[in-house]
Amino acid sequence: MxxxxxxxxxxxxxxxxxxxxxxxxxxxxxxxxxxxxxxxxxxxxxxxxxxxxxxxxxxxxxxxxxxxxxxxxxxxxxxxxxxxxxLDQGFRRTAAHLLRVPYATQMGAGARHLAALADGDRWGMPRYSKVTIPEVVETFHRWPELSRYGADAWAIQHRAGIPTGPHLAVLAQAARTAHRDLIPEWIEGVRTGYNLGPGDPRGHLRSRFRNGLQSAGKVNKRDQAYALIVKAWNAFADDTPMTVLKQMASEPLPTVQGFTFKVAAA
Structure with a gap:
């Protein structure tokens, strides 16, 4: 043809x-x-x-x-x-149907975030909804780190309301940086909230999502959620106390400290 x-x-x-x-x-x-x-x-x-x-x-x-x-x-x-x-009346296949792994829906969401972020648009993820199912599956297989933290991210969403998709995308990138050894401590603090001081970024992140994320003006909620998780992680990795956690419409999406998608592609 x-x-x-x-x-x-x-x-x-x-x-x-x-x-x-x-x-x-x-x-x-x-x-x-x-x-x-x-x-x-x-x-x-x-x-x-x-x-x-x-x-x-x-x-x-x-x-x-x-x-x-x-x-x-x-x-x-x-x-x-x-x-x-x-025709076209069947049960539509999703990435989760094809991945066939534990927490497949969450893994698919994390992979979709990574595929959209790889485009390099630092002002958001406009292609997120246009990422195809085959692309999600390909991205999942290129990022084994997603499977490593799937259960933890799901437990955190259940207990603290932090969405699994963007959180997994951040953790997968962080796992390819020099700060990877801090991930277990991050997960424990964000999951339990136990013994977190007033400046702990993990506590600020829990607070932002505890009662549901509120829209911040023109910031897309998906972009906002991802940006807040990245900012909290970066402050935690730097051991920098945090006084406020927010993402303004005038700010570009932050990048995970120590990671670039060019490095990942190489």
């Missing part, structure tokens, strides 16, 4: 009852194809009705045409038009 074929079929085989093509879905498929995550000859093929009109596959074909990809695709012609309403 060449991009020229895909473009040609899209131009005259569309059916008036088909849903509009989504640019965002097409873009996700194109990113997967460009990254080599798209399997050729996938059983989920291109389906056409008895008149040669598309029933299923237009988004994939659009991604092929836009990205100039040639792929081997299964084609199912002469299918009855009345099967169209029953």
């Amino acid at each position: 060449t991009p020229e074929m895909a473009s040609s079929w899209l131009s005259y085989r569309d059916h008036p009852s088909n849903r509009p093509i989504s640019k965002s879905v097409t873009a996700r498929y194109q990113e997967d194809m460009a990254a080599g995550r798209w399997r050729e000859a996938t059983p989920e093929g291109y389906i056409f009705d008895t008149n040669g009109y598309w029933i299923s596959g237009r988004h994939r074909a659009k991604a092929q045409a836009n990205g100039n990809f040639t792929l081997k695709m299964r084609v199912f012609p002469n299918e009855p038009r009345d099967i169209a309403p029953f």
Whole structure:
């Protein structure tokens, strides 16, 4: 299936009852194809009705045409038009279904944060919701540190309300720094809150999340949660007392001390 074929079929085989093509879905498929995550000859093929009109596959074909990809695709012609309403109605796969590890949902959230952060946008994670499931799975396998702290992060969320996804992303990065030996002490303090002084960053972090994180103006809650965890960790790693823990809309996302994604990619 060449991009020229895909473009040609899209131009005259569309059916008036088909849903509009989504640019965002097409873009996700194109990113997967460009990254080599798209399997050729996938059983989920291109389906056409008895008149040669598309029933299923237009988004994939659009991604092929836009990205100039040639792929081997299964084609199912002469299918009855009345099967169209029953397609795409199954139980949608999530990253957790594919990971099949303890705390898979939390691991997937941590991997999604890491994939979004790797883009290098220090003002937030705008691509977070667009990270594809194959990318989450790939990121999980590149970050074994996620599995190392999954149970602890889940216990902390249960007891202190600190969300597991961003917390795991921070711990995974911290594990690749010179401060990795401080992680057990961090986990114990954040989990229990026991014997923490007034300037202890772990106590400040617990306080911010104890009653649910409140929105800080224009700061996205996901970005805010991640930034607060990073700031608290950095202060703890530096042994710096903390008087206030907050993230302003005018501040870029902080980075985990001693870690850069360029180092991770290398």
